[in-house]
Each structure stands twice: as structure tokens, then as C-alpha cells.
Amino acid sequence: xxxxxxxxxxxxxxxxxxxxxxxxxxxxxxxxxxxxxxxxxxxxxxxxxxxxxxxxxxxxxxxxxxxxxxxxxxxxxxxxxxxxxxxxxxxxxxxxxxxxxxxxxxxxxxxxxxxxxxxxxxxxxxxxxxxxxxxxxxxxxxxxxxxxxxxxxxxxxxxxxxxxxxxxxxxxxxxxxxxxxxxxxxxxxx
Numbered sequence: 001x002x003x004x005x006x007x008x009x010x011x012x013x014x015x016x017x018x019x020x021x022x023x024x025x026x027x028x029x030x031x032x033x034x035x036x037x038x039x040x041x042x043x044x045x046x047x048x049x050x051x052x053x054x055x056x057x058x059x060x061x062x063x064x065x066x067x068x069x070x071x072x073x074x075x076x077x078x079x080x081x082x083x084x085x086x087x088x089x090x091x092x093x094x095x096x097x098x099x100x101x102x103x104x105x106x107x108x109x110x111x112x113x114x115x116x117x118x119x120x121x122x123x124x125x126x127x128x129x130x131x132x133x134x135x136x137x138x139x140x141x142x143x144x145x146x147x148x149x150x151x152x153x154x155x156x157x158x159x160x161x162x163x164x165x166x167x168x169x170x171x172x173x174x175x176x177x178x179x180x181x182x183x184x185x186x187x188x189x190x
Contacts, residue, residue, distance in 0.1 A: 006052035014099040034062040081155030112153035117170035147183035
């Protein structure tokens, strides 16, 4: 994998240590949990203006919260996502985390980085489209959203968050339909 020029935002020192094991000399900013303070946000803004930033947080509620705060405060940050099943601790004791991901998973996530679109012509999916695609209002909707999140490398999003995330990354209805079809065929690479 080529050297990463951007600064990677992670949650804690274990995440930084894991990235150093996998990637060597890479620069990180640690948020120290989900309560990001003004100093950390200022540091992220400075890094974004000088080198660019990639947000790589844990695939859980707190990781999503951190990601939302950063995206709101620091426009244009790149994002990389881990799948929940790839961040499970050994023996399933403890919480999900980047520090538990394999080297291959971390490298794959950083090769599938997304940059939010500034001005996108991609429209929000409607609630009826989500239902029609099986992404909302169906017994297997959550599982299908997880699968298309994996296929599109955008992480898991609930039915309310999904339209905004798709629009943010400029993912079209046709791309979503193709991912749904692929997931239904069982070719989602779990």
C-alpha cells in the first residue's frame, strides 16, 4: 500500500498503535472518545487545510457520532469505513474497534475512501423507494442495508441516515439498485 499523505482521525491510542503496526509511519489525530472538544476539532481543521484528513472510526454508535460531528465541522474530510464484523474483538469480549481489525481489512478500508460531494446532483432517495428496494419496512431491511453498505464501502446506515449518506457521496439510485441486486444474489463478499 502506498504511503498515506492525509492525517487519519481515530478514536484512541490503541487505534493509532494498530495503524502503525499495519501502515508504518502514519500520522493520526485521536479524538479520545465521542466527546470531541474544540481543540481537537481545531487540530482536525488545520490538518484538513494542510494535508487532508481521513476519518476512520469504530463501526459503532460512538464512531458514527464522532464522524457526524467532524463532517459537520470540517467540510470535505475523506471517510473510510470498517464493517462491524471486521472490528470484533478476540473471543467477542469487549467493544468493536479499529484496533481489532486485520491488516487486510484496514488496508481495504483505506483503499475505498470516500470524499463527500460538494455540489451533488444526486437526489435523496424517498421513503417509498427505500421500501420498494427492501431497505426499509421489511423484516430483512437492516441486513440488506448492512450488505449494501459493505458493497458500496460506506458503512452501515439506518433507514433514516441512508438517503443522506448516499447523497453525500454522490451515489445514484442506479448504483443502489445494482448493489441491492448484487446483495440479493448473495455476492456481497461477507
